[in-house]
Amino acid sequence: MEPFDRAAALIKMPWPAVSDTELIRRFVDARDESAFRMLYARHTPAVYGLLRRLAGRAVSDADDALQEAWLRAAVNLAGFRGDSTFRTWLTGIALNCLRERRRRVQQVNADGDVDPLDVRTTRADRSLDVADVLETMSAMHRDVLVLHDVEGYTHEEISDVLGIEIGTSKSRLSRARQLFRERWRGAPAAKESRT
Amino acid sequence: MTDDTELTGAERAALDRWRVDAAAPPHIAQAVVDALKQRGLIASRRPRWAAATLAAAALLAAFVAGSFMPRSDRLSSREPQFVLLLYSGDDAASAPSRREEYTAWARTIAGRGTAISGLELVDSPDAPLSLPSDTTLPAAMPAQPRGFFVVRARDFAEARRIAETCPHLRHGGRIVLRRVAS
Numbered sequence A: 001m002e003p004f005d006r007a008a009a010l011i012k013m014p015w016p017a018v019s020d021t022e023l024i025r026r027f028v029d030a031r032d033e034s035a036f037r038m039l040y041a042r043h044t045p046a047v048y049g050l051l052r053r054l055a056g057r058a059v060s061d062a063d064d065a066l067q068e069a070w071l072r073a074a075v076n077l078a079g080f081r082g083d084s085t086f087r088t089w090l091t092g093i094a095l096n097c098l099r100e101r102r103r104r105v106q107q108v109n110a111d112g113d114v115d116p117l118d119v120r121t122t123r124a125d126r127s128l129d130v131a132d133v134l135e136t137m138s139a140m141h142r143d144v145l146v147l148h149d150v151e152g153y154t155h156e157e158i159s160d161v162l163g164i165e166i167g168t169s170k171s172r173l174s175r176a177r178q179l180f181r182e183r184w185r186g187a188p189a190a191k192e193s194r195t
Numbered sequence B: 001m002t003d004d005t006e007l008t009g010a011e012r013a014a015l016d017r018w019r020v021d022a023a024a025p026p027h028i029a030q031a032v033v034d035a036l037k038q039r040g041l042i043a044s045r046r047p048r049w050a051a052a053t054l055a056a057a058a059l060l061a062a063f064v065a066g067s068f069m070p071r072s073d074r075l076s077s078r079e080p081q082f083v084l085l086l087y088s089g090d091d092a093a094s095a096p097s098r099r100e101e102y103t104a105w106a107r108t109i110a111g112r113g114t115a116i117s118g119l120e121l122v123d124s125p126d127a128p129l130s131l132p133s134d135t136t137l138p139a140a141m142p143a144q145p146r147g148f149f150v151v152r153a154r155d156f157a158e159a160r161r162i163a164e165t166c167p168h169l170r171h172g173g174r175i176v177l178r179r180v181a182s
Helices: A003-009 A020-030 A033-055 A059-079 A086-110 A130-135 A139-150 A155-162 A166-185 A188-193 B009-018 B026-038 B048-068 B095-111 B156-164
Strands: B081-087 B116-120 B147-152 B174-179
Touching: A020 A033, A020 A059, A020 A086, A033 A059, A033 A086, A033 A139, A033 B026, A033 B095, A059 A086, A059 B026, A086 A139, A086 A155, A130 A139, A130 A166, A130 B009, A139 A155, A139 A166, A139 B009, A155 A166, A166 B009, B009 B156, B081 B156, B095 B116, B156 B174
Parallel strands: none
Antiparallel strands: B081 B147, B081 B174, B116 B147
16 A cells, blocks of 8 residues: 555545534533634634744744734624634734734834844844745735735735725735845845755 | 736745644643633533543544635635645655655645545555456556545646645655546
8 A cells, every 4th residue: 555545544524514603603602612612723723824924933922912812802702793704804803913912012122122032133144034034024015925925815805804905905915025026036045946 | 916026936936835834832722711711701611521522522623624624614615626636656755754744734734724635545455446347457557546635726726836735746746636627
């Protein structure tokens, strides 16, 4: 038997799962812990992955934003109207939490007290990778680039989660790609990888 | 979007390589649940046997969610399905490492919200069964796929990008990408 045969054996076809709507109803109506944990398990990998990519080396920012996002989401779940999917709604909350965290850190840094977890440097003697390049970009450009080109969000979804117009999302993406191209081209590692 | 702001293949590949999901620290889930209990938003703990049952259900849900939940119900229901047919390569990597690698890849894809599933294809002890008669395939027949993944993607290009990240290619295998008829 080929190794792949055994590998694929671990991956079974999906079976019907309890819908988000049903889990939300059970959590809101019955304060059901298991329902909340299922929602958490279902959506956290994607949301946390996004937060980590946007937070860069400030891992604690992603951790804090994830925890705060779930708390806010749980508190406001009764008011979730389903205009967007739960995932999109939760992602929007998580991005707001991350932005608030960034603002607090920037304020602290502006006062001269550097948060050691948020030191973002691009040393000349170190090769730039994708994460390095993105960290040199402003949050508004980085967010749209990551959401669209890494996470696969549409401009409509980006509009929902960031609270911006679709046209704004498109123009920011265009500018973000230009910036990424300029800076990634300048990265020694990128040059080497293409030669 | 103008052409000069479209990503090049190298740029897209770099972003794809960077797209690796990370598991959230487990203490965060418990911290959130504890906080919600303090606020009265989660009922107090149930009997031990019930808690064990629910924990098992949560683990099951975590596996299902981590592996197969679509990006969103709204989007995925409209997205076409694609089949990645995996043909054997010459690379004979050790089975345990290959098994973990393929499974981790599928879970990473699913973790990004892309619906994915897969199945193995197993030959009979001697050769694949062929129909209409119960005969074995001749030796000259093309290679048979060893397994497949089914993914939902917006279009062929996105399905191809997903397929290009499959570890099967790194092991010398070939992948044939086909769209499922809607």
